[in-house]
Amino acid sequence: MTEGFPHAAVLWDIDGTLADSEPLHLETFRRVAASVGVTLPEDFHERTVGRSEEMSLGLLQSDYGLPLGMAEWTKRRFADYISHAPEIPAIPETLALWHRLAALGVAQALVSNSDRMIVAANIATLGLERPGLVSVTRNDVVQGKPAPEPYLRAALLLGVAPEACAVVEDSATGMRAGLAAGATVYAVPHAEGDLLEGVRPLADLLARLPEDQTA
Missing domain, CATH: 1.10.150.240 (Putative phosphatase; domain 2)
Structure with a gap:
């Protein structure tokens, strides 16, 4: 776990979270x-x-x-x-956070309810392709979100406990999946509707970054 950061890994939704897709x-x-x-x-x-x-x-x-x-x-x-x-635009604030966490050495994964072909296109558009990138798609699990399986699989692939993970989401469906997996769930500012009980605003995650990375 990165010193000064409370999560062993951050698991990201893509559509509506990293990509304005x-x-x-x-x-x-x-x-x-x-x-x-x-x-x-x-x-x-x-x-x-x-x-x-x-x-x-x-x-x-x-x-x-x-x-x-x-x-x-x-x-x-x-x-x-x-x-x-x-043509899909990235969501600048969350994509910047992805890169800041990568610079800190925090393990990260992409977790989507979309098909592998859609996810691959989104990853390419976001410029996140790299060796060893962990991504979980609807094709990789029996039950997609709101079931916890996608996030549980991502944690398994990263070799960390689900409870040690942060999940970043924009939809109630994804938030329920993260909560069911036992992760700490953060909602992006433009998330749909009111926050579900137990879900934190993304600002709380930003506040937990080491100070020299938030200046």
Whole structure:
């Protein structure tokens, strides 16, 4: 554990936390749904943010009559997303914190409810590709967020106890996963809705950095 820092590792969500990618996710959902005659409601994003592809597709099929199965849906949506991924802006404050923690030698991992192809595109856009980078995607676990498995797996891969980890999230779905894993959960300032009980603001994590790194 880095001296003066209370966590053995920091586990990061990506979409909406490090990358401002939620608008692109919504755009690709709308475009692919529209291509088969389905119009998404205004509250679709609020109903699906942080949820897995399977859960979002299930909602589209059951509530809006989407006529595509998983294979064809993912083929179309992922191709659309990946083609636009280089345009995704980073979230400067959190990406800067990632690099500050890396400079301190704090272990870090990326933990996403998205497919491996989506995560790979996001990692490339953020410039975080490096040997030994630990990332956990929806493809790597049986149950995605809000189940704790993604964060438990990330902690296992880093060789640290989940209770010694910090989790940084923007969605209630992800926060629940982090809490269920036993980690200390921090919410980014732009997190959706009110903070869940037990979740701390990201400012608390910033305050715990060694003083010479926060100047």
